[in-house]
Amino acid sequence: MNVIIIEDEKPAARRLSRLLSELNVEVSTMLHSVEESITWFEANDHPDLIFLDIQLSDGLSFEIFDHVDVQSSIIFTTAYDEYALQAFKLNSIDYLLKPIDDEELESAVKKFKALKPTSQKLSLDFDDIKKLLVNPIEREYKKRFTTRVGQHLKIINADEVECFYSENKGTYAATSDGRNYLLDTTLENLESELEPKIFFRVSRKYYININHIQDIISYTNSRLKIKLNRYIDQEIIVSRERVRDFKLWLE
Structure with missing residues (x-):
């Protein structure tokens, strides 16, 4: 481009x-x-x-x-x-x-x-075709993640994660115990791995877990501010373009 x-x-x-x-x-x-x-x-x-x-x-x-x-x-x-x-x-x-x-x-x-029109030919290999044929209801989403803490590998269960966020080119999981863990992935990769009924990408920087939302507050320019149970490092704002889909997701 x-x-x-x-x-x-x-x-x-x-x-x-x-x-x-x-x-x-x-x-x-x-x-x-x-x-x-x-x-x-x-x-x-x-x-x-x-x-x-x-x-x-x-x-x-x-x-x-x-x-x-x-x-x-x-x-x-x-x-x-x-x-x-x-x-x-x-x-x-x-x-x-x-x-x-x-x-x-x-x-x-x-x-x-x-x-933008594209002249690229659609090319799918067998694995791609299998993914397209999988019923979303039957699909298995990622249940746990691993991260290195010193010389140890720590297992983080997805349901313990209040939000995933990006910062300084790193991707982090903020957990319900108030800790932040650096993950070897990106928010873009997480998009296909997280259960969409549980996690929603409210902005370019944040995925949040519906089970850890403490409050939803009206914010400037028709946006919304999210308060989670433990994560308080930065404000989490639902971008204006995602507010409608976010409200539908909540229901």
């Missing part, structure tokens, strides 16, 4: 690039003005996706489209909501207000990937 950023504030462009890198999306080019962008588009193949600020140092980025027939999908990134209608007349996927929230950014990238 070829991705570029058009943003006149270089610190903002670097931050956005870093957030995208955490989502495994690498930025190939950064542009900083209308004039520079027009010149670049005239000389290069158009990317799959553009992250586009609206107010650039030499004018509105809409001026780019007056000179170049841009074929790319666009995610607008701006501090102003007054241009939303004009933005959506273009080939836009989403409209993100600054400062960009990492959860909203992840949702926008997923939306682009879902809409």
